Amino acid sequence: MSLRSLFVDFNSYFASVEQHEVPALRGRPVGVVPVDAETTSLIAASYEAKAFGVSTGTMVREARARCPGITIVVARPERYVAWHGTLKAAIDRAIPIAHVGSIDEMACELVGRQCQRAIAEQIARQVKDEIAKSAPGGAIRCSVGIAPNDFLAKTATDMMKPDGLVVIEQADLPQALHRLELRDLCGIGASMEARLHAEGIRSVAQLTAASKLVLRRAWGGIEGERMWGLLRGAWLPTAETTRSSLGHSHVLGPELRTPAGARAVLKKLLVKAAMRLRRDGLLAGAMAVRIRYIGVDQRWEGNLNFGPTDDSRELLHLLRGMLDAGRRPGHLLPGPARAVPLSVSVTLHRLGERAQTSGSLFAQATPARDVDTVIDRINTKFGLNKVYFGGMQDALAHDAAPMRIPFSRIPEASENEADHNALWLQTMNRFKAMTEGEHRKRERDKRGY
Numbered sequence: 001m002s003l004r005s006l007f008v009d010f011n012s013y014f015a016s017v018e019q020h021e022v023p024a025l026r027g028r029p030v031g032v033v034p035v036d037a038e039t040t041s042l043i044a045a046s047y048e049a050k051a052f053g054v055s056t057g058t059m060v061r062e063a064r065a066r067c068p069g070i071t072i073v074v075a076r077p078e079r080y081v082a083w084h085g086t087l088k089a090a091i092d093r094a095i096p097i098a099h100v101g102s103i104d105e106m107a108c109e110l111v112g113r114q115c116q117r118a119i120a121e122q123i124a125r126q127v128k129d130e131i132a133k134s135a136p137g138g139a140i141r142c143s144v145g146i147a148p149n150d151f152l153a154k155t156a157t158d159m160m161k162p163d164g165l166v167v168i169e170q171a172d173l174p175q176a177l178h179r180l181e182l183r184d185l186c187g188i189g190a191s192m193e194a195r196l197h198a199e200g201i202r203s204v205a206q207l208t209a210a211s212k213l214v215l216r217r218a219w220g221g222i223e224g225e226r227m228w229g230l231l232r233g234a235w236l237p238t239a240e241t242t243r244s245s246l247g248h249s250h251v252l253g254p255e256l257r258t259p260a261g262a263r264a265v266l267k268k269l270l271v272k273a274a275m276r277l278r279r280d281g282l283l284a285g286a287m288a289v290r291i292r293y294i295g296v297d298q299r300w301e302g303n304l305n306f307g308p309t310d311d312s313r314e315l316l317h318l319l320r321g322m323l324d325a326g327r328r329p330g331h332l333l334p335g336p337a338r339a340v341p342l343s344v345s346v347t348l349h350r351l352g353e354r355a356q357t358s359g360s361l362f363a364q365a366t367p368a369r370d371v372d373t374v375i376d377r378i379n380t381k382f383g384l385n386k387v388y389f390g391g392m393q394d395a396l397a398h399d400a401a402p403m404r405i406p407f408s409r410i411p412e413a414s415e416n417e418a419d420h421n422a423l424w425l426q427t428m429n430r431f432k433a434m435t436e437g438e439h440r441k442r443e444r445d446k447r448g449y
Contacts, residue, residue, distance in 0.1 A: 002115075002148045002169050002170030002171070002233060003110055003114075003115045003116075003117060003120050003146055003147065003148060003167070003169065004109060004110050004115065004147075004148050004149060004235050005107060005108070005109060005110065005145075005146070005147055005148070005149050005150045005152070005153040006095060006107075006108040006109075006110055006120060006123060006124060006127075006144060006145075006146050006153060007105070007106070007107050007108070007144065007145040007146075007147075007150060007153035007154045007156070007157055008091055008105065008106045008107075008108070008127060008142050008143075008144055008157075009104065009105050009142060009143050009144075009145070009154065009157035009158070010087065010104040010105070010140065010141070010142045011047065011141050011142060011143060011161055011162035011163065012044055012045060012046050012047055012050070012162070013044065013080065013103065013104035013140075014032040014043065014044035014075060014080055015030045015031070015032050015044045015045055015046035015049070016046065016139050016140045016141065017079055017080055017083050017139075017140065018030055018032060018073050018076075019046060019139040019140075020083075020135050020137060020139035020140050021079065023137065025046075025071060025073075026137065026138075026139050027048065028046075028048055028069065028071060029045075029046055029048040029049035029051075029052065029054065029067050029069055029070040029071065030045070030046040030048070030049060030070065030071050030072075030073060031044070031045050031046075031049055031054060031058075031060070031063050031070050031071070031072050031073070032044040032045070032072075032073055032074075032075050033060060033072055033073070033074055033075065034074075034075055035074065035253075036074050037060070037253070038060045038061050039059070039060070039061075039253070039254050040059070040060055040253075041056075041057050041058060041059050041060070042054065042055070042056055042057065042058050042059075042060065042063055043056060043075060044056060044075075045058070045063070047161075047162055049063070049067055049070055052066045052067035052070075053066050053067075054066050054067050054070065060072060080103060081103070083135075083140070084103050084104075086134055086135075087131060087134060087135070087140070088100070088106065089134070090127075090130040090131050090133070090134040091106060091108070091127055091130065091131070093130045094123055094126040094127045094129075094130050095108045095110075095114070095123050095126075095127065096108065096109075099150070101150075101154070105154070107150045107153065107154070110123075110146075117146075117167060117169065120146045120167070121146070121165065121167065124144040124146060124165050125165070127142070127144060128141075128142065128144070128163075128165075141162050141163040142163070143157040143158075143160060143161050143162065143163065143164040143165070143166075144157065144164070144165050144166075145157035145158075145159070145166050145167075145168070146165075146166070146167045146168070147167070147168040147169075147233070148168070148169075148170055148173075148233035148234075148235065149230055149233060149234060149235050149236065151186060151230040151231075152168050152173075152230065152231075152233065153168075154186055155168075155177070155180070155184070155185060155186065156168050158184060159180075170233045173208075173231070173232060173233050174204075174205070174208035174209075174231060174232070177204050177208060177231070178203075178204055178205045178208070179204075180204045181204070182196060182201075182202070182203070182204060182207065184204075185204065185207075187223075187227065192218075192219075195218050195219075195220075196218050198218075199214055199217065199218045201214075201218070207231070208231050208232075210228075211228075212224070212225050212228045215227055215228045216228075244349065244351060245347050245348060245349045245351065246273055246276055246277065246280075246282070246284070246347070246348050246351060247269070247273055247288075247345060247346050247347030247348055248269040248272050248273055248345065248346060249269070249290075249343060249344065249345030249346075250265050250269060250343060250344060250345070251342065251343045252265060252341055252342060252343060252344065257294070257340050257341055257342065258340075258341070259331065259332030259333040259341065260332060261341075262291065262333055262341040262344050263323065263332060263333065265344055266289065266319060266323075266344050266346060267316060267319065269344065269345070269346040270287075270312075270315055270316060270319055270346045271312050271316070273315075273346055273347075273348050274310055274311070274312040274315050275312075277310040277348065277351075278310050281353055281354045282310065282351050282352065282353060282354060283308035283309055283310050283351070283352055283353075283354050284308065284309065284310065284315075284348035284349065284350060284351055285305060285306060285307065285308045285309075285349070285350030285351075285352070286303070286304065286305045286306070286348070286349035286350040287302075287303070287304050287306070287315070287318060287319070287322070287346065287347070287348055287349070288301070288302070288303050288346075288347045288349060289301070289302040289303075289319065289322060289323070289344075289345070289346055289347075290302075290344065290345045290347075291333065291334070291335055291341055291343075291344050292341070292342045292343045292344075293335060293336060293339035293340060293341055293342055294339070294340045294341075294342045295339075295340075296335075296336055296339050298336075299335075300326065300333075300334050300335035302322045302323070302326055302334070304318055304321075304322050305350070306318055308350070308352060310354070315348075319346070
């Protein structure tokens with residue numbers, strides 16, 4: 001009885017929800033985009049669209065060229081969050097959910113007789129039946145993986161899509177993984193793959209044969225040993241972590257790919273982060289700013305330490321100083337001359353609870369916190385950005401980096417706060433990273449290097 005985890009992964013989730021709610025879209029290629037623009041990229045594609053080579057990260061114009069009959073729809077996060085709750089309840093009727101990995105992924109722990117393969121498979125079929133009852137019509141489907149741990153169970157869901165059911169038992173390891181590529185495994189992206197290549201590991205077979213020492217060296221620490229155990233079926237519950245940073249990133253729209261536009265978006269991102277600090281009762285003592293450029297692999301990075309604060313104006317002043325110190329005379333942004341900014345991010349570090357953090361003994365008393373409190377209350381009551389800093393104007397004019405403060409829970413559908421959902425933002429952050437990579441690759445291809 002080596003089975004401990006049953007993992008549920010909804011297939012092309014956003015596109016499937018759209019197909020369920022609009023029956024005319026069922027069986028047809030569908031692409032979901034964050035905004036209504038031909039220059040944006042898809043955040044989801046239905047399996048009918050994937051058959052034409054359309055996938056997450058494909059630009060809209062390319063999707064239309066590859067699949068002329070595709071229907072492009074603008075994402076409706078409130079509906080995806082509402083269905084998240086409905087589908088969670090459906091799974092719970094078959095087996096309790098132990099952990100929600102993302103808006104379309106849930107892990108369940110098998111206990112007692114459930115660890116027997118026949119019973120685990122029966123539960124998996126019940127999960128699928130409950131989902132079909134909650135979303136009749138067959139548009140919303142899931143793949144289920146059953147394995148000795150969550151990592152392997154999640155891996156199993158990717159082995160058969162859509163609507164798959166794959167079981168990996170202890171006796172199947174490691175051979176069951178050998179047909180996969182390194183990037184098929186959760187936690188191995190482009191940079192991690194490069195580090196594995198440097199260790200002489202170019203296949204999953206070589207990965208599973210590597211020693212703890214080699215994997216620890218490749219991962220740069222204990223995570224390598226953790227991966228060694230997970231690949232062998234070890235049950236390793238996720239370790240609890242404490243928040244060490246807080247921030248936001250944004251892929252700039254074409255109209256904001258200017259130095260002034262990038263600076264405006266950076267200011268807006270920083271104000272969002274400051275609002276979250278105050279909401280969570282935190283102070284920050286360091287800031288990291290990143291700017292990526294089209295066709296340039298190297299990004300500009302700025303880092304600054306300062307006394308603990310949550311004051312928006314003080315943080316904006318520090319941001320301006322950091323950008324001004326790094327730029328050339330006559331330029332608004334630091335980084336390569338004439339480079340076009342693609343994305344920006346602001347991350348606050350050295351977080352501490354306000355109640356447990358002492359301020360500077362030499363800091364002058366200011367009414368800044370009272371002003372921030374009033375602004376936060378006005379924006380909370382009457383709508384975000386009713387009161388804002390002037391430097392954010394360009395970003396607001398183009399609705400860049402919407403002020404959607406994430407909550408640590410999934411809101412009920414009636415709360416109408418789906419845009420604030422942390423899992424939705426997590427998904428969008430993955431999309432942003434993918435989009436940046438696509439833009440850089442496209443620019444390199446255009447330049448011929």
